[in-house]
Amino acid sequence: MNNNNDLSQIYLDANATTPVLPQAAKAALSAMEQLFGNPSSSHITGLRAKDLMEQTRCKAKQVLGSEKGRIIFTSGATEGIQTAILSALISARDTLKATQQQGNDYYLLYGATEHKAVPESLKHWNALLGINAKLIAIPVDGYGNLDHAFISQYAPKSLMICTMAVNNETGVYQDLKALETTIRQANKSIFWLVDCVQALGKISLNLAQTSIDYAPFSGHKLYAPKGIGFIYIRENAPLTAVIAGGGQESGQRSGTENLPGMAAMSVIFDQLISTESCFANHQTLYAYRQQLADTLIKAFPQIVFNHSFNNSVPTTLNFAIKGFSSKEIMDLFDAANIRVSSGSACSSKVTRSFVLDAMGLPAWQSESAIRLSFGPAMTQVEVDHACQRIISTAQALTQSCMVLDGANIDDKTPLNGLVQLRSGASCTWIYVDAASKHALIIDPLPELTERLDTLLQCQQLALMAIIDTHGHADHVSGRVLLAKKHPQSIQCDGLGWPQTTLFVTDHDRQFEYIKVADKWLVKVPTPGHTNDSISLLLCQPLTGSDTLASNTLFAFCGDTILMGTLGRTNFDTSCAISMYDSIQLLSSVLAPQSLICASHDYQNEFATHLSAEYLRNPLLQQVIQNAITVDEFVASKLILDSQLNDQTGSEILCGALPIIACSKFKPIKEYSATSLAIALNSPKVKLLDIREPHEYALQHTAKACENVPLTRLVQFMQQHQQDKDSEWVLICRSGSRSLVAAQAMQRLGFSHIAHLKGGYALAH
Numbered sequence: 001m002n003n004n005n006d007l008s009q010i011y012l013d014a015n016a017t018t019p020v021l022p023q024a025a026k027a028a029l030s031a032m033e034q035l036f037g038n039p040s041s042s043h044i045t046g047l048r049a050k051d052l053m054e055q056t057r058c059k060a061k062q063v064l065g066s067e068k069g070r071i072i073f074t075s076g077a078t079e080g081i082q083t084a085i086l087s088a089l090i091s092a093r094d095t096l097k098a099t100q101q102q103g104n105d106y107y108l109l110y111g112a113t114e115h116k117a118v119p120e121s122l123k124h125w126n127a128l129l130g131i132n133a134k135l136i137a138i139p140v141d142g143y144g145n146l147d148h149a150f151i152s153q154y155a156p157k158s159l160m161i162c163t164m165a166v167n168n169e170t171g172v173y174q175d176l177k178a179l180e181t182t183i184r185q186a187n188k189s190i191f192w193l194v195d196c197v198q199a200l201g202k203i204s205l206n207l208a209q210t211s212i213d214y215a216p217f218s219g220h221k222l223y224a225p226k227g228i229g230f231i232y233i234r235e236n237a238p239l240t241a242v243i244a245g246g247g248q249e250s251g252q253r254s255g256t257e258n259l260p261g262m263a264a265m266s267v268i269f270d271q272l273i274s275t276e277s278c279f280a281n282h283q284t285l286y287a288y289r290q291q292l293a294d295t296l297i298k299a300f301p302q303i304v305f306n307h308s309f310n311n312s313v314p315t316t317l318n319f320a321i322k323g324f325s326s327k328e329i330m331d332l333f334d335a336a337n338i339r340v341s342s343g344s345a346c347s348s349k350v351t352r353s354f355v356l357d358a359m360g361l362p363a364w365q366s367e368s369a370i371r372l373s374f375g376p377a378m379t380q381v382e383v384d385h386a387c388q389r390i391i392s393t394a395q396a397l398t399q400s401c402m403v404l405d406g407a408n409i410d411d412k413t414p415l416n417g418l419v420q421l422r423s424g425a426s427c428t429w430i431y432v433d434a435a436s437k438h439a440l441i442i443d444p445l446p447e448l449t450e451r452l453d454t455l456l457q458c459q460q461l462a463l464m465a466i467i468d469t470h471g472h473a474d475h476v477s478g479r480v481l482l483a484k485k486h487p488q489s490i491q492c493d494g495l496g497w498p499q500t501t502l503f504v505t506d507h508d509r510q511f512e513y514i515k516v517a518d519k520w521l522v523k524v525p526t527p528g529h530t531n532d533s534i535s536l537l538l539c540q541p542l543t544g545s546d547t548l549a550s551n552t553l554f555a556f557c558g559d560t561i562l563m564g565t566l567g568r569t570n571f572d573t574s575c576a577i578s579m580y581d582s583i584q585l586l587s588s589v590l591a592p593q594s595l596i597c598a599s600h601d602y603q604n605e606f607a608t609h610l611s612a613e614y615l616r617n618p619l620l621q622q623v624i625q626n627a628i629t630v631d632e633f634v635a636s637k638l639i640l641d642s643q644l645n646d647q648t649g650s651e652i653l654c655g656a657l658p659i660i661a662c663s664k665f666k667p668i669k670e671y672s673a674t675s676l677a678i679a680l681n682s683p684k685v686k687l688l689d690i691r692e693p694h695e696y697a698l699q700h701t702a703k704a705c706e707n708v709p710l711t712r713l714v715q716f717m718q719q720h721q722q723d724k725d726s727e728w729v730l731i732c733r734s735g736s737r738s739l740v741a742a743q744a745m746q747r748l749g750f751s752h753i754a755h756l757k758g759g760y761a762l763a764h
Contacts, residue, residue: 009337014375020224024263024265027263059273070235082121083242084216085122106134109162162193170307180212193212195216203313214232215232228262296372304320306365336699420710422601433519441466443599464514469599470533533559537589561620567655579633584623600655602655685729686728691733692709693707717748
């Protein structure tokens, strides 16, 4: 399976790792082919290898201004951090023993924005050595600067302090001279580690002129291969070898030396020393950053930069775009073959940035943070190319009606049917009838107000109703603000339900309904989660002997029935007795496989139906089958709700996590690119690209492939209720979304679902 993508890669994630400089790669290969001797061997081949190692060490000292200190080669920065912390804490422990003091009377200080390798290593060795000092994070201000007053207060009773020269997420640098003054005035003997990984090649270092005790570095952050690093240790600073063995590195770090890595580092040091280097000077790098920043502002007018340019290195831009999650921007850029990251690449999960949280930035900026970073080998041609691609990438958002301008891609994907938008675990549902241009919005989230407004304008839709399924405890509805932008001519109640004189009778019960294009929206009172809870059934018009169960397409049940569980009933406005009655009512107006669209989706399951819930929710099943009394249900519900944590992140949980996991489904079938290419020879295999339209517009396969975005997966499942035996193969950028979607479809009865493992990223 080949990628039909003629866009060359633009790599803007240098703070995670860099490509190996061609000269460095050549030097490493030459070392493997010609200088392959063991530096510990006394013959000529070994002596030549040792000479290369010592020349590289001398160059390192010249670059760092550390003639008097020690340079020890390591596997990378993490090993250097272990070496520093172990060495310092063993020395501190010995001093405590000699003076008969207790470690728990002392502190270990580290910057709140420090790379996680530092506090985790402090925690590890502090416990393992039995010191039991108290770990304390040094606060930072809104610009990322360490709190010097805090250091002055705690340093006198601290054994070690760990700070960064340059932050890996924001590029913020610390004033090391001012920091040194603060630290040494407070405690002249405290051990000081400075993480210099992101500093090499970006700020000047003269370590011998400082009282820094330890400074670890990593080669792969500056165009050397992975697996090579080094640590500077100040003269007379204590050292305990982390790796014992054959006594290499003068007994300071055992293990056969990585000569190819050192050969590559030697080339990097040459570039840092030379006046005719391939590395750009600082003035040029600042110009590159400004050009990229100006382009981002032009492409995304709502962009906010998460750091000040006044105290950050020129090779890092950390930003957030209002209305877009970091994952959405990551997926968009990846589809355009631009590589950026969300915060720190050392964690594979896209979550809030602890660095930006520590700086006190708003939650949305932390959750939406994108890091764009480049190295000093960046060229003007590459910057120009990147800027052109960023502009075209932003224009692709018009494909999904996520922006109104940038109309170079004017064949906007028309909406028809149900769309699911999310903010965290909360869901907003939009139903659109393309023929009439009528739209319905259910449970509008305030965070999505602008996106919803843009969608309505872009698709030129008439908003027929904006309705909440209940009064939400975890957020204020976006309905009022949206209604101001799109006024309704019909008077509505407190949840947005329009006044109507239309009624439908089902099983001797009468329900109100309104018309949405050629569909009916039926209101079913379902109190329980809250006393005002309602369910909304979108159905085909009933004629003759039709029932709601036979005609319902989607059931918007709010937080009454959630995927794998039931909505909580321990709010002040909740009533478990009412929920019992509401569940029985819903079971009478819904077919077993009517798709239920909830207000929250905590497990990324998109939708559910009663048949799927029977398999894993015994409490729901017992209520529907009258196998449990109201009193028994109330008691069971009390126990279930007692297991709730009040919050997950910044969201109040509106239902317990799934009651039990469903184990009746087999694992999802996974294809490799090779096996999928063979499978596609069969006409029975159908491809579904589940990325959003703007991603699909930027990059798609040459093979015929239907685009079914995740936001429209529920609509697709409803349309194919009678086609659940076809073999669908789902594809996305990395394989993560396709696996989640495949699991959701399989749970709802699609029996031959598969996905492409690794997605387009591995489909070469």
